[in-house]
Amino acid sequence: MTKRVIDADGHICEPPALWNDYVEKRYRADTIRVERDADGRDWMSINGTIRRNLRPAAACVPWGMDDPDKVPTWDDILPGSYDGGARIGVLDEEGIERALLFPSLYLLAGDIEDSAVAAAACHAYNEWIADMCRDGRGRLSAVGIVPLQSAEAARREVAHIARLGLKGVCFRPERYRGLPLYDESLKPFWEAVAGDGLFAAVHGSFGALMPSFATGRYDNLFFSHMICHPFEQMAACLDIVAGGVLERHPRLRIAFLESGLGWLEYWLDRLDGHFESMGQHVPWLKRRPSELFREQCFISIESDEAHRLPRLAEMGLEQCILWGADYPHYDCTYPGAVKDLEEHLAPLPAGLANGVRWRTAERFLGLV
Template sequence: MEPIELWKQFLPVELRAHAPYLAQAVVEGTLDERVRRYGPKALFPISPVLMLDGKPVWHDLSQRAQVEMSWSSYERRAQIVAVARPEGQLEAMDRTGVEVAFLYPTLSLYLLGVDSLEANLGAAFARAYNDWLRGYCSRNPARLQGVGLLSTHDPVSMADEVERVAGFGWRAVVVLPNPVKGRRGLSDPAYEPVWAACERLSMAVAVHAGTHSRLPTSGADRFESHFALHACAHPMEQMMAFLALTEGGVLERHPQLRVAFLEAGCGWLLYWLYRLDEVEYVHHGGEVAETVKRKPSEYFRRQCFVSIEPDEPYLPAVVAHLGAENLLFGTDFPHGDHSDDIVEEALGLVKVLPEAVVRKILWDNPARFYGL
């Protein structure tokens, strides 16, 4: 949960006028009216709105969603305050038995979800965040591992930033899956130098979607509620990201590239791989024969990973059909999407899965993905 103050400190002086900031949310009606409409959660102040150049970063975020999300933040306020300091993050890891944490952006990922963002500013946001995170992780680099943020607004600078954060000793980078500036998602030829650099440097690539972004996003053309947009954005964007990397030949050209699709569970995977293998590849594969030279599931098994939720009821079926080699566990701490006992839930998977499989999910596979 990076602090809003980092931008004034780490952006280049000439770009600090574009530093994002938090503004008081505009509330609808009187307090009594809001309580009647939304219930007692409306008694608590609505969280500030992330702003960029005078405009909200989040798109289609209703007042009801703001109330619910503000309540979630209020419930986790102690954790959110604690992890502002690396010592607080380490204390939380100690309490839950987490040995190593790979840290992903929150506000910074939203900032890069604005299609109108100028390429140089997007690249500067990524560099500033990475510089701040490097200092945060320096408290204990062995246990606090940075994941470098890349801005897909500026393909020219992305490979250089991969090189730079690899020099920090980091082992992974994170990108949004959405199309940017009219480019064809992650398979666009403009990104080819990035994938080559990641493969050469053995840098893992994490694909992480977001909700309410100002980029073309699954479901945004037909839904407005956070309920629906969140349901669509995460799994559907991951499905299309894997398809783009497969159909566009990225996985074929870069067989050592490791890619993970995060925060969407693993349930979509069985259906999607079946669909791509047995319908598209079998009946329509000739059209893409130059870039897709094997079944999509073979690419996935060879070099891709997906994060699981420990309470997914079909997890044993995924293990049975796909195996356990490509599954990862993450807590998403301290976000409100998961319960406080998520680590205990993950450890409890030994009730439904063999202990060796649980060990792969909790340690062996993440270690292999991140190159520990």
Template structure:
């Protein structure tokens, strides 16, 4: 880049050094379980031949990638002139376990851990308030408990679920988020695990490459559900952030929804405008993993179709294998477009 612009990274995966880090924050009734057996997280089960983390992201003092705040600052934030890093964690598998009480307890413990070990350490770290999906009433209670903490800028949960996320079962979460002035962020990672649905509409694929490629289809289903179930009419101040699900699929979904709405609007009488308008007014999408075709002009056309300048947020996905360096992606953007996508949109959304 010819100009060193300020950046807000909207998907930085901090992690625990050990699951035992949560023990001081767990109620006594749950400490023995975690101390003896760990969290028992259910992952997707798909083997990645390149692993998950960058090999160069291991902290020199030990621990897994993303577990050392000082090293995240040194390796990521300072070299790339990042004003803020939005921490998204890596406990998404908690939301597909079978015990709703345990899932809620782990979410609360993690949030307290995040405050003490990350948010209080450096004001450039901003947190995502983690909630589990199994019991929306408990999730809403957690949002009300910590939603006013200045270090949290959004609520985050897994895109892996038992049903489409627009359905009214989940509405207590959205009501609490709107009440606390926080966007809702969805992040993949546990599709096909535990009590979640299969990771594709056709069922369970064989290989990680299939699983990883089809993650965007889950986002398409959730977004369609959120619109058609009237979530944005019921909660008009609510914003959604779709993290790590790609963006190139968005135009055809907007066109298909609008086309079907013209004939089938009687099924969704609560909608007061075209479905694509709700997407533009209420939804943001992170850049990573950005789809960069061999002909950059093709992606430029997609950006024009979705008004990318106003709905995209830069994300690196640090410290994962498919990290997108801000110096190497979307170089063809005009300076104003780059400034909005890499900085201004997030600054405005998160009130930074």
């Protein structure tokens, strides 16, 4: 019997049409682009400057980092990463009912220095991804990205995202220009997200130049990739939960994605402990952090973390856990993502496994 499976953290790879056709002409040179040099090598360009340390295709095809002597170009990105019809073929091949799509290159939009360029890049990306989803026969959903370089521009883009029919807003866990997620200036942004029935997805990646735990310490990819996802997500979770964002906006749904599951038990236990012993320093926080997380937050699981689920169920967090395939990135399991998931879910009770397969994602996406 075929089981329902929803991919709650899939990706696309942006085609050249995005920056050549969708981005407003006066901003195209400074937006995020892939540029090819005279030797046929592709590099990332942001703010009008080529980044010689970032070969984008290596991270955006499943085999991209397997062979150091075979460096892919942007021509090698898979059609399922930018064409809605082709992506439906991937879903059928894998046995996935529907997918929620996130950016790849445009996860680096926080590196755009000019607020107007950032706003134009986000606006264009959101138009493009909405068009891709229209070719997905109702099985593709997506998040829009927001330019948190400006709180007001981000608020305005929320309305655009809602009009396009996208499911939520996405931003990086690092602080945009040092702005904490609980800052007063972001209240209208959070109100707009919750008021339009959208969710917020905190999704990091490596390769950004924003001030962060990784960029402040390391220039070696092994080290920076080790910490950029979990450390930044723990900090974003602290800002959102302890900073009062959830209590001020009780209808808000927030997901912390692609950072692993292992940190959550420790972090919530530590947050609760601080709430009990040092609560006077956060007088706006009236409820235990773990209670707030349980009611309003979500976190994605990688297949091989399924053994952690019984403990999280004991904490009452089973309804917070989603699964993401991460296609078409270099570290995804493809082909065979669902097969791998099922092997790891097999020892678990059916109710707990079905929550990861589809039930929590369905609730997160607002499908029920």
